[in-house]
Amino acid sequence: MRVLLESAKAHGELNFKYYLDQQKLYLINGIVCDRNEAGNFMWTCYLASKGYGNDLQNMLAEGGSLVLEKRWDEAEDAFMRWEGIRYFYQLLGKDEEFMRKHLPKYRHPWIQN
Numbered sequence: 001m002r003v004l005l006e007s008a009k010a011h012g013e014l015n016f017k018y019y020l021d022q023q024k025l026y027l028i029n030g031i032v033c034d035r036n037e038a039g040n041f042m043w044t045c046y047l048a049s050k051g052y053g054n055d056l057q058n059m060l061a062e063g064g065s066l067v068l069e070k071r072w073d074e075a076e077d078a079f080m081r082w083e084g085i086r087y088f089y090q091l092l093g094k095d096e097e098f099m100r101k102h103l104p105k106y107r108h109p110w111i112q113n
Helices: 001-009 034-050 055-068 075-091 095-105
Strands: 026-028 029-032
Touching: 001 055, 001 075, 026 034, 029 034, 029 075, 034 075, 055 075, 075 095
Parallel strands: none
Antiparallel strands: 026 029
16 A cells, blocks of 8 residues: 555655656657656566566556546556566566566557557
């Protein structure tokens, strides 16, 4: 519950986007994104480092959007969360494990499949 609260409140310690400049774009792992998407990337990478799996992270993220904003996450939000987990696995040298665990469930937000 603490993760959800600290992620959702305006200046919660896990709401990374509030620590980023709103007027800037960020280049993360070859992807240009705004502060919201950059915050999603950092949030997911951080939670992965603490043992939170992709499914739990998605539930927390979608739950936060539904409760606070009365909407589902946008495709870009989900994409950057996926990229954050992928980056975490890359840091560990476990690219193949990531692809085996997460790619079959992944649907790119800009490609209909």
